[in-house]
Amino acid sequence: MLARAGWNLLRAVLGENRETDKRSLTSVEHALWQERQATMAPRLPMSAPDISADDIAAVVAVLNSGTLALGPASLAFEQAMADYVGAAHAIAVNSGTSGLHLCVRAAGIGPGDEVVTSPFSFVASANCMLFEGAVPVFADIDAETMCLDPAQVEAALTPRTRGILPVHVFGQPAAMAPLGEIADARDLVVIEDACEALGAEYRGRRVGTFGQSACFSFYPNKQMTTGEGAIVVTDCDRTAAAIRSMRNQGRGAMGAWLEHEVLGYNYRMTEMSAALGVSQLSRIETILATRAAAAARYAVGLADIPGIAMIAAAPDTTRLSWFAAIARLDPWFDRDRIIANLANRGIPARAYFSPLHLQPVYRERFGFRGGEFPVTEQVARTTLALPFFNAISRDQIEMVCAQVGAVLADERASGRA
């Protein structure tokens, strides 16, 4: 009975539309089914994973194989990722957050240690220090790259600084040459948050190869997906061995299943996710080229609209890996009202990162106030994310740009901008 209820609920959420199914739904299931039908009307999404028939076949093959964890798909995905990034080791984990945590732990960063990082990021890139009792020390960003400003990093160093954790925001590489010089001069560890930047290149070299370790996330809004999941890459044998062990409950490479050498976690990736990863990675260059073409269309579409422009590759960015369609608005616009007005016209648009130092958890712990990282705060106030996914068509992009133009024209006409 319970099993049937669970199955019905799943079908309701998935929106299956067979009469016989509908008749057997409870009222809760029916409400879910109705909501799902409403949201299934053709509508432009903000982002959407790109799942091919081959991807589905790869996951089904794993399900049929009976090996759902710690199997050949994970090994194949790790090898393919190491080859793609150009790193000696790749370790599959179940999220970017767990991957970053293991990078910090493997670097021996612990209580009281300081790591300089960006306040313009997703919260996991700073939380991974808090997990270990270490202190994320924020340094402001460069307005053009939206990544750590090396001069600000230099100013944030103290005798307790142990590392630098740059974030390659929106697929734009951080300034790895000056950051590397700062780190070398003080013997600091560098951990790259490359969660949004698979395939991005800085001065002709792939991100993920600059730090002691780096992490790429495959959450469904990323360039490629494994559902949930991530890969940590490193050239350091010791770091790789430590991360492999810690993601698997602290087991040793040769040790027994019931023997735990160090404190570990269950941060393993499933075989289904790894198989999806192998399949997606096999067409990553096509995916990145498709996304670059869509971003270029947005740039053209927004070019004639006063007060807005797409972000662009910085001079040292030899490849921006397009994670999202991010436009910057002139500061006098009310970005949130523009988002609401676009929604009224059927166009989804979003703010992006809210500065980390202003998040309640960080304000409460560290007493941060507005105004402490002015570039981050200004960039956060003026970024506008537009719908972006592999299958977005030329017509859809033109339609979005036309609506953005109309909304901004209204703002100007009403004297609000």
Ligand SMILES: Cc1ncc(COP(=O)(O)O)c(C=O)c1O
């Ligand atoms: C910059 C950045 N860091 C870390 C993460 C965390 O990755 P995940 O969601 O896979 O835990 C994300 C992604 O969401 C991210 O965008």
